[in-house]
Amino acid sequence: MKNVIHQIVEDVVETRAILVGLNTNKTDDEFERSMHELKELTKALDIKVAGTFTQNLPTPDRSTYVGSGKVDEIRNSIDVFDADIIIFNDDISPMQIRNLEKILDTEVIDRTGLILQIFAKRAKTRESRLQVEYAQLQYMLPRLVGMRSSLSRQGGGSGRLSNKGSGEKQLELDRRRIEHRMAELRRELEAVEKERDTQRGKRINSGTPKVSLVGYTNAGKSTIMNNLLRLYGGEASEDKQVLEKDMLFATLDTSVRKIAAPGHRPFLLTDTVGFISELPHSLVKAFRSTLEEAKYADILLEIIDFSDPEYRFHMDVTRDTLAEIGAGDIPIIYVFNKSDLVQQEQRDNDQLVMDVPRTIDDRAYICAKNQDSLDALIELIERKLGQEDTQFDLLLPYSEGGVLNMLNEAGKVKATEYLPEGIKISAMLSASEAGRYAHMIVND
Numbered sequence: 385m386k387n388v389i390h391q392i393v394e395d396v397v398e399t400r401a402i403l404v405g406l407n408t409n410k411t412d413d414e415f416e417r418s419m420h421e422l423k424e425l426t427k428a429l430d431i432k433v434a435g436t437f438t439q440n441l442p443t444p445d446r447s448t449y450v451g452s453g454k455v456d457e458i459r460n461s462i463d464v465f466d467a468d469i470i471i472f473n474d475d476i477s478p479m480q481i482r483n484l485e486k487i488l489d490t491e492v493i494d495r496t497g498l499i500l501q502i503f504a505k506r507a508k509t510r511e512s513r514l515q516v517e518y519a520q521l522q523y524m525l526p527r528l529v530g531m532r533s534s535l536s537r538q539g540g541g542s543g544r545l546s547n548k549g550s551g552e553k554q555l556e557l558d559r560r561r562i563e564h565r566m567a568e569l570r571r572e573l574e575a576v577e578k579e580r581d582t583q584r585g586k587r588i589n590s591g592t593p594k595v596s597l598v599g600y601t602n603a604g605k606s607t608i609m610n611n612l613l614r615l616y617g618g619e620a621s622e623d624k625q626v627l628e629k630d631m632l633f634a635t636l637d638t639s640v641r642k643i644a645a646p647g648h649r650p651f652l653l654t655d656t657v658g659f660i661s662e663l664p665h666s667l668v669k670a671f672r673s674t675l676e677e678a679k680y681a682d683i684l685l686e687i688i689d690f691s692d693p694e695y696r697f698h699m700d701v702t703r704d705t706l707a708e709i710g711a712g713d714i715p716i717i718y719v720f721n722k723s724d725l726v727q728q729e730q731r732d733n734d735q736l737v738m739d740v741p742r743t744i745d746d747r748a749y750i751c752a753k754n755q756d757s758l759d760a761l762i763e764l765i766e767r768k769l770g771q772e773d774t775q776f777d778l779l780l781p782y783s784e785g786g787v788l789n790m791l792n793e794a795g796k797v798k799a800t801e802y803l804p805e806g807i808k809i810s811a812m813l814s815a816s817e818a819g820r821y822a823h824m825i826v827n828d
């Protein structure tokens with residue numbers, strides 16, 4: 385049997401896939417959307433889609449997921465399409481994968497397996513590599529029997545899991561090695577997370593407000609980060625650019641950059657991994673600490689690809705994912721990005737063309753590539769950061785005059801009174817500032 389998925393990075397020859405989807409309870413629209421997304425995910429791994437098979441069934445077939453007639457159809461088409469791999473749109477059981485591989489004599493993977501491979505290919509930093517390896521091993525564990533041949537062929541981190549013999553004993557050995565490696569990875573990850581906590585602690589204490597970019601993958605988060613950096617990132621902003629690309633999951637790591645537009649409050653901007661519907665559970669778990677980065681923001685910038693007909697669905701997924709990682713209560717600015725593409729479509733259809741940029745309440749309609757848009761966004765961020773501020777009375781010891789200067793410069797001081805025991809001020813503070821100066825606050 386061919387095992388191409390692990391070799392595609394080195395392969396010069398094109399890998400060709402057959403996609404298979406089973407619709408059990410989705411509407412036609414929902415089903416079409418998820419098949420389209422599977423196609424995009426496949427392309428993100430540089431695999432060519434050679435053909436697609438779909439079937440409607442009330443429940444999946446227990447042994448082969450799709451019905452036996454459909455399996456025959458797929459088998460007969462493998463040579464016609466010259467396919468190297470069959471990709472299923474759902475999570476299918478290890479047993480079903482084994483049965484299908486036997487009948488089709490071709491490598492079979494499911495949606496989770498596919499997303500894991502994309503993450504493995506994109507992971508650059510030590511932390512994301514550890515996280516991906518952990519998620520891969522977790523995924524592999526119940527699939528050991530079927531994956532025996534692929535295990536021995538794999539390079540990189542999991543390559544050490546070479547298996548020479550066969551049978552139950554070898555299987556048990558593999559299992560124990562994997563569990564051992566997972567424990568090792570967990571320890572390494574804990575150390576990396578501790579380091580990240582220290583860094584995060586420093587940022588929280590810096591008193592600069594924190595703004596996090598969140599949203600569905602490919603919405604334009606990194607593009608906004610890069611263009612703000614070019615405009616207001618100070619010196620060497622070209623060196624601080626992050627990867628932006630028209631593909632799913634371009635970004636897997638978290639970057640934090642300072643944005644300081646003249647005449648506006650500076651803030652720290654965080655770019656991180658994008659969301660997707662049905663993000664595999666093993667990945668959510670492994671990437672928890674990266675995903676949770678959003679929890680520490682004063683406000684979230686939810687970036688939406690407004691030109692995507694599915695944008696409302698993407699917003700639902702984002703809302704659910706934020707709730708799941710405990711960031712559901714942070715104030716959000718909704719950024720309807722790629723509005724230039726919407727304008728183009730309106731022009732093509734002789735419709736009224738929307739204004740860009742435009743801000744209404746907590747919403748901004750922008751194009752990430754245009755400076756007016758980014759300036760409008762900065763205004764909105766400043767306004768929103770201000771809205772979130774609450775009035776506090778503080779008593780500063782005379783030794784803390786620096787705090788008074790800083791708050792004054794940010795235009796946050798409403799009243800000042802010099803008392804024998806210190807300087808009493810009334811100031812507007814963000815949640816993070818209130819935490820930072822908690823020991824000087826006299827009212828609540």
Ligand SMILES: Nc1nc2c(ncn2[C@@H]2O[C@H](COP(=O)(O)OP(=O)(O)OP(=O)(O)O)[C@@H](O)[C@H]2O)c(=O)[nH]1
Binds near residue numbers: 604606634635656753
């Ligand atoms: N026309 C147009 N294209 C845009 C705009 N913003 C981003 N893009 C394009 O959209 C694609 C995805 O942009 P990214 O910034 O990489 O998206 P992302 O949200 O960081 O995606 P992930 O890192 O995969 O989660 C790129 O090809 C960008 O050039 C926009 O306002 N208008």
Ligand SMILES: [Mg+2]
Binds near residue numbers: 627628
């Ligand atoms: Mg990105």
